[in-house]
Amino acid sequence: MKVKEANIREIAEHLLCGNICFLNIVTGDFEYHPAEIDFFPDEENPWQEVIDQVENNWDDYIRIEPMNSNQSYTVMESFADQLEADGFRKKLLAALNRPKPFRNFNYLIHESDFRQEWFDFRQERNVEWVREQISDQVDA
Structure with missing residues (x-):
């Protein structure tokens, strides 16, 4: 199916x-x-x-x-790693290495020009996540 x-x-x-x-x-x-x-x-x-x-x-x-939170953290880290804007990439990576990384990351993203890019990136990673979970039982 x-x-x-x-x-x-x-x-x-x-x-x-x-x-x-x-x-x-x-x-x-x-x-x-x-x-x-x-x-x-x-x-x-x-x-x-x-x-x-x-x-x-x-x-x-x-x-x-x-x-889970570890997987979500990895998605945030992957997003930061692929950014070409070196200054903002460093800010995001620093935010992820401080206490409350999710809150810090989201604050920076929502105050930046990269907000929509983040939403698109996260959505695509979640689509991949869904495909992985269903791939051995259906055609995805």
Whole structure:
């Protein structure tokens, strides 16, 4: 079964938003829900239908997790390494080697001219991440 490129890209976007995705290896469609859901005691889970769908058909799905912090750090480091702007590259690498590297990196990126370039780079790395996770079970 071949998974549509649009679905792979959309899964990658959902992962960046903190969701867990489930690819249906029979249909190529996917479901998702937030990785962490906090509710008040008597509140109904708005994602229960998705959770039930996946749990009741578990053999048809692949669970796709977001990158862990080490993997995300590596993506940030790779972005900095490939920059041609030597001064900004050095600032990013220095930020990654200080305490709270994610916050420091994001602060610099969001205050720079490289913001969109970072978003595009991160999205492509997440697309690759999705492909890696599903490649042994479907055609990606």
